[in-house]
Amino acid sequence: MDGSGGFLSNYTSRLDAKGRVSIPAPFRAVLARDGFEGLYVHPSLDVEAVDCGGHALLREIHGLLRPLSPYSEERDLFSTALIGTSEILKIDSEGRVNLSESIKAYAGIGAEVAFVGHDFKFQIWEPGRFRVHLAEAKSRLHDFRKQLSARHVAPDSPPPRPHGARE
Amino acid sequence: MDGSGGFLSNYTSRLDAKGRVSIPAPFRAVLARDGFEGLYVHPSLDVEAVDCGGHALLREIHGLLRPLSPYSEERDLFSTALIGTSEILKIDSEGRVNLSESIKAYAGIGAEVAFVGHDFKFQIWEPGRFRVHLAEAKSRLHDFRKQLSARHVAPDSPPPRPHGARE
DNA sequence: TGCAATTCCATTGACGCCCAAATTTTCCCA
DNA sequence: TGGGAAAATTTGGGCGTCAATGGAATTGCA
Numbered sequence: 001m002d003g004s005g006g007f008l009s010n011y012t013s014r015l016d017a018k019g020r021v022s023i024p025a026p027f028r029a030v031l032a033r034d035g036f037e038g039l040y041v042h043p044s045l046d047v048e049a050v051d052c053g054g055h056a057l058l059r060e061i062h063g064l065l066r067p068l069s070p071y072s073e074e075r076d077l078f079s080t081a082l083i084g085t086s087e088i089l090k091i092d093s094e095g096r097v098n099l100s101e102s103i104k105a106y107a108g109i110g111a112e113v114a115f116v117g118h119d120f121k122f123q124i125w126e127p128g129r130f131r132v133h134l135a136e137a138k139s140r141l142h143d144f145r146k147q148l149s150a151r152h153v154a155p156d157s158p159p160p161r162p163h164g165a166r167e
Numbered sequence: 168m169d170g171s172g173g174f175l176s177n178y179t180s181r182l183d184a185k186g187r188v189s190i191p192a193p194f195r196a197v198l199a200r201d202g203f204e205g206l207y208v209h210p211s212l213d214v215e216a217v218d219c220g221g222h223a224l225l226r227e228i229h230g231l232l233r234p235l236s237p238y239s240e241e242r243d244l245f246s247t248a249l250i251g252t253s254e255i256l257k258i259d260s261e262g263r264v265n266l267s268e269s270i271k272a273y274a275g276i277g278a279e280v281a282f283v284g285h286d287f288k289f290q291i292w293e294p295g296r297f298r299v300h301l302a303e304a305k306s307r308l309h310d311f312r313k314q315l316s317a318r319h320v321a322p323d324s325p326p327p328r329p330h331g332a333r334e
Numbered sequence: 335t336g337c338a339a340t341t342c343c344a345t346t347g348a349c350g351c352c353c354a355a356a357t358t359t360t361c362c363c364a
Numbered sequence: 365t366g367g368g369a370a371a372a373t374t375t376g377g378g379c380g381t382c383a384a385t386g387g388a389a390t391t392g393c394a
Contacts, residue, residue: 001204001205001255001256001257002255004204006250007250008250008253008254008255009251009252009253009254009255010251010252013384013385014385016384016385016386017386017387018339018340018386020385022383022384022385024383025382025383025384044243045238046240046243047243060237060238063237064237064238090340092340092341092342093341093342094341094342094383094384094385095383095384096384096385098339098340116247116251117250117251117253118243118246118247118250118251119246119250123247133247134247134248134251134252136244137244137245137247137248137251138248140241140244140245140248141212141231141244141245141248141249142212144245145212145231180374181375183374183375183376183377184376184377185349185376185377187375189373189374189375191373192372192373192374257349257350259350259351259352260351260352261352261373261374261375262373262374263374263375265349265350
């Protein structure tokens with residue numbers, strides 16, 4: 001099912017003999033609503049996967065660049081990494097795309113890919129790498145929540161604060 | 168009776184030949200009041216069960232992401248664990264859902280499931296695991312209350328040593 | 335003209351959707 | 365307080381649609 005929100009959940013599927021993969025139908029529904037023609041794609045900045053999306057993703061990218069001063073080195077770097085390596089893939093009438101060689105190389109993609117929802121965009125991973133990445137993400141999230149809860153309720157160990165200080 | 172509050176009590180039922188389970192009617196009433204279309208589902212962050220709900224649960228999950236800056240590595244990572252593993256299940260006209268394979272795998276679900284109310288959300292468990300979890304929860308709660316009462320009785324004596332110093 | 339890439343078409347299987355039966359629960363009245 | 369009727373819920377199944385996949389045909393390019 002597909003709510004009215006963004007890209008959600010994850011799906012794995014095989015490339016066929018010609019190297020095509022069908023974008024999961026729920027994701028296609030989001031793209032259709034977004035109204036972008038084709039699929040906007042660029043290598044992800046900090047992981048070995050590719051970011052995909054439509055207008056919403058583009059907006060996010062431009063939002064990242066806008067605050068950077070026009071001729072700064074920083075802006076140049078981002079612009080090179082994001083825009084310079086972007087592609088727009090065609091989506092055939094069946095909802096399939098053909099990943100370019102450079103994309104497959106970057107993400108280490110072979111016979112299968114994993115589609116992973118990130119609300120305004122989704123990522124394409126080599127499934128094995130994704131499993132590792134997901135485990136890492138869960139573990140980090142677990143630590144993060146532990147910190148949060150430790151701060152919120154200190155069940156039976158009142159912080160060794162001298163007096164009755166309100167926080 | 169079903170109050171006007173959240174998800175309450177627990178129910179167990181079997182999956183049918185097509186792998187469907189009907190959501191207990193009292194829970195459906197809560198969902199209807201919540202107004203969410205479908206059932207928002209996510210592997211629980213703390214236990215081997217799945218969290219289910221509507222807008223209220225969605226708010227909890229997205230609330231973890233909101234404070235993180237848009238294109239940060241941390242944001243990406245957490246959204247992998249949160250959004251990438253969420254699903255929205257369709258509820259048929261009889262109030263049944265079809266659990267995905269990944270959900271069943273995560274929770275170890277076979278032929279039966281237990282629905283457990285948690286106020287603003289409910290969980291789906293493999294019944295055996297739930298019994299174990301419940302037993303442990305009771306035991307932990309017992310210890311916890313013991314500490315509390317001990318503190319009351321001895322108002323100014325040094326606080327009793329906490330139990331399990333945390334996993 | 336041969337090769338490759340893209341578009342189009344067909345098959346398969348899964349899933350959503352609807353209808354019907356049976357069991358359980360609720361409520362009312364004797 | 366017990367029986368029984370009515371309603372609601374839980375089950376089971378059938379059918380149609382859509383998505384995924386594989387192959388065929390057509391077009392463009394060398």
